[in-house]
Amino acid sequence: MADTPEFLEPDVVLFMHDQALKEYGGTHGIKNEDLQHSALARPENRWHYAESDPPDTATLAASYAYDIARNHPFNDANKRTAWSCCILFLRLNGTLVQVSAPEAVETMVALASGAMEEDAFAVWLRQHFQD
Numbered sequence: 001m002a003d004t005p006e007f008l009e010p011d012v013v014l015f016m017h018d019q020a021l022k023e024y025g026g027t028h029g030i031k032n033e034d035l036q037h038s039a040l041a042r043p044e045n046r047w048h049y050a051e052s053d054p055p056d057t058a059t060l061a062a063s064y065a066y067d068i069a070r071n072h073p074f075n076d077a078n079k080r081t082a083w084s085c086c087i088l089f090l091r092l093n094g095t096l097v098q099v100s101a102p103e104a105v106e107t108m109v110a111l112a113s114g115a116m117e118e119d120a121f122a123v124w125l126r127q128h129f130q131d
Helices: 009-024 033-048 057-071 076-090 101-113 118-127
Strands: none
Touching: 009 033, 009 076, 033 057, 057 076, 057 101, 057 118, 076 101, 101 118
């Protein structure tokens, strides 16, 4: 079995959310703490309860991004927080992503709106991994 990835702690996600608000503005606060906990637990659950091979880091990062962006646990900055958590998770686990800011924004909007599915987002991430 592969090494267990380093998952994101809730306080780190709250820090990332606060940073997004500091940088770009928005309404502070958590709209629904249960949705936040659900979004943060899902990547770990996917890892620990995989029926065959454990999911790769792109799949787990996509899970963070999808759940934060779609669950809307925060009053504002859900897509920004989803993106930064996705990138942080990958970085913590040894993967860097190279993508332009406009493409990242466009992709996160598509993911949050349902125009892009979680699996497609994982494929998109893998296409932007740095060697």
